[in-house]
Amino acid sequence: MSELLQFLISGITVGAIYAAIALGFTLIYNASGVVNFAQGEFVVIGGMTAAALIGAGVPVWIAAPLAVIAGMLVGVLLYRLAIRPAGQAPLVSLIIITIGASIFLRGAMQAVFDKQIHRYDGFSGDAPLRVGGATILPQSLWIIGGSVAVFAFLAWFLNRTRAGRGIRATASNRMAAALVGINTGRAMNLSFALSAAIGALAGVLATPVTFTSYDVGVLMALKGFSATMLGGVGSPLGALAGGLLIGLIEALTAGYISSDYKDASAFIVILLVLFLRPQGLFGARIMERV
Amino acid sequence: MAETTEPLLSITGLRSAYGPIEVLHGIDLTVREGEIVSLVGANGAGKTTLMRCISGVQPIKAGAIRLAGEDIARRPDHARASLGIAHSPEGRQIFGDLSVSENLALGGYHRRDALGPDMEEVYRLFPILRDKSALPAGGLSGGQQQMLAIGRAIMGRPRLLLLDEPSMGLAPVLVDQVFAVVKSLRDRGVTLLMVEQNAYAALSIADRGYVMEQGEITLSGLASELIADPRIREAYLGA
Numbered sequence: 001m002s003e004l005l006q007f008l009i010s011g012i013t014v015g016a017i018y019a020a021i022a023l024g025f026t027l028i029y030n031a032s033g034v035v036n037f038a039q040g041e042f043v044v045i046g047g048m049t050a051a052a053l054i055g056a057g058v059p060v061w062i063a064a065p066l067a068v069i070a071g072m073l074v075g076v077l078l079y080r081l082a083i084r085p086a087g088q089a090p091l092v093s094l095i096i097i098t099i100g101a102s103i104f105l106r107g108a109m110q111a112v113f114d115k116q117i118h119r120y121d122g123f124s125g126d127a128p129l130r131v132g133g134a135t136i137l138p139q140s141l142w143i144i145g146g147s148v149a150v151f152a153f154l155a156w157f158l159n160r161t162r163a164g165r166g167i168r169a170t171a172s173n174r175m176a177a178a179l180v181g182i183n184t185g186r187a188m189n190l191s192f193a194l195s196a197a198i199g200a201l202a203g204v205l206a207t208p209v210t211f212t213s214y215d216v217g218v219l220m221a222l223k224g225f226s227a228t229m230l231g232g233v234g235s236p237l238g239a240l241a242g243g244l245l246i247g248l249i250e251a252l253t254a255g256y257i258s259s260d261y262k263d264a265s266a267f268i269v270i271l272l273v274l275f276l277r278p279q280g281l282f283g284a285r286i287m288e289r290v
Numbered sequence: 291m292a293e294t295t296e297p298l299l300s301i302t303g304l305r306s307a308y309g310p311i312e313v314l315h316g317i318d319l320t321v322r323e324g325e326i327v328s329l330v331g332a333n334g335a336g337k338t339t340l341m342r343c344i345s346g347v348q349p350i351k352a353g354a355i356r357l358a359g360e361d362i363a364r365r366p367d368h369a370r371a372s373l374g375i376a377h378s379p380e381g382r383q384i385f386g387d388l389s390v391s392e393n394l395a396l397g398g399y400h401r402r403d404a405l406g407p408d409m410e411e412v413y414r415l416f417p418i419l420r421d422k423s424a425l426p427a428g429g430l431s432g433g434q435q436q437m438l439a440i441g442r443a444i445m446g447r448p449r450l451l452l453l454d455e456p457s458m459g460l461a462p463v464l465v466d467q468v469f470a471v472v473k474s475l476r477d478r479g480v481t482l483l484m485v486e487q488n489a490y491a492a493l494s495i496a497d498r499g500y501v502m503e504q505g506e507i508t509l510s511g512l513a514s515e516l517i518a519d520p521r522i523r524e525a526y527l528g529a
């Protein structure tokens with residue numbers, strides 16, 4: 001029993017990280033229709049920047065926000081230097097640009113930081129708390145709380161704010177958005193900035209538990225992307241649920257079967273779900289007449 | 291007729307191109323406050339392109355577009371809505387994955403005042419939109435989407451309303467309804483520039499009309515004169 005609880009705790013912790021990454025995907029997809037494969041690199045930028053600053057003696061409560069801002073700035077640069085100049089290029093080209101950007105960012109990080117594995121202490125220490133018969137790291141609570149907060153923020157932002165509605169309208173029909181007075185360039189810019197910030201935040205929160213190095217972004221992007229597909233592309237609720245579900249499947253498979261199979265079992269579940277429900281668990285089925 | 295005031299819309303020498311191919315070769319056109327002006331012409335004449343230049347989503351190569359005297363040709367597309375221009379585009383261009391009511395609310399995106407009364411007005415004009423208000427707009431029929439596109443433009447509370455083929459895809463009874471809406475908008479002080487396939491209907495409710503051929507204005511005048519003009523009757527009215 002306590003064993004199951006332990007697996008659930010670790011599954012939810014990892015799942016919350018995937019969920020945060022998936023939420024970043026969701027935001028950019030909502031604004032532009034682009035699946036941003038560089039999303040994983042923002043997780044690394046967040047973690048590596050925080051690690052470098054904390055290593056240099058900067059207190060964590062200053063280092064963490066600075067790392068998030070660093071991620072946000074790189075996100076804006078990605079949009080301005082790589083996505084925007086491509087103009088009205090087809091979506092596939094834009095997606096390939098993000099793959100290129102992710103390779104570039106990985107190289108840049110190796111140069112700016114190093115090739116070592118990094119971590120820093122959990123925000124509230126590393127002494128495990130006892131829950132039932134299991135233990136949970138205080139940092140896990142930070143990770144779970146952070147993902148839920150990001151989800152709540154996005155759900156509110158996209159539906160209840162003017163800027164958020166502008167982002168959704170821009171994704172839905174760029175010309176019509178311009179016609180009703182939405183500055184579509186600004187909407188795209190904002191979505192890349194926020195999405196990068198969300199990715200960096202995930203990295204900052206996760207690094208004490210998962211560690212980080214310049215090359216973990218690919219795996220992070222893959223997991224976040226799987227979570228997005230499972231939950232339904234474009235849906236914040238789907239991103240949250242998809243992330244948690246994949247984390248749980250991985251943890252339970254690793255615990256009860258073998259950690260060799262954890263990635264495979266997650267992908268089998270994703271394939272099954274997409275086979276039965278191509279729009280994902282929470283994705284809207286879009287029927288557009290032309 | 292002597293011009294007493296500045297026209298609401300005044301276009302002079304407007305040229306526009308798609309890549310290297312120029313499709314508008316120096317258009318002159320004016321719309322005075324409170325008028326309904328119809329633009330007729332064969333397929334490919336450039337009517338839609340002209341409308342898109344006015345609302346700013348199509349770049350122009352030369353010429354001036356003045357709104358109440360102010361040259362707006364260099365203002366970005368998203369600034370035009372708050373200047374008082376609303377555009378119900380050809381092909382509807384609704385926000386398919388957003389709900390009907392979200393589509394309407396987005397029509398008033400640039401406004402800072404309450405949208406409720408105008409939303410109510412659009413629902414009164416097109417009751418079917420009220421019934422479907424919570425559904426994704428992409429699931430509406432073509433005619434319903436057309437009503438939504440017009441309703442969304444009305445939500446912008448425009449001074450100048452651009453309607454590109456508003457009766458497209460509508461059943462005859464709904465076409466009458468749309469033309470009734472157009473007239474009621476004019477009665478409320480909205481100025482309209484309208485492109486219509488149905489040239490006869492469009493000219494019957496218009497004050498003036500322009501005929502466009504291959505990127506140039508070839509004829510203009512009072513709508514009543516154009517309807518009677520044998521050249522128009524032959525080419526566009528099928529008489």
Ligand SMILES: Nc1ncnc2c1ncn2[C@@H]1O[C@H](COP(=O)(O)OP(=O)(O)OP(=O)(O)O)[C@@H](O)[C@H]1O
Binds near residue numbers: 332334335336339340
């Ligand atoms: N996106 C585009 N790219 C290239 N050429 C275009 C584009 N849109 C229109 N054209 C060309 O510009 C010219 C004018 O087209 P436009 O759509 O403005 O005509 P229209 O008068 O609205 O025709 P219709 O009555 O069929 O709607 C046509 O020759 C058309 O082929």
Ligand SMILES: [Mg+2]
Binds near residue numbers: 338339454
């Ligand atoms: Mg046209």
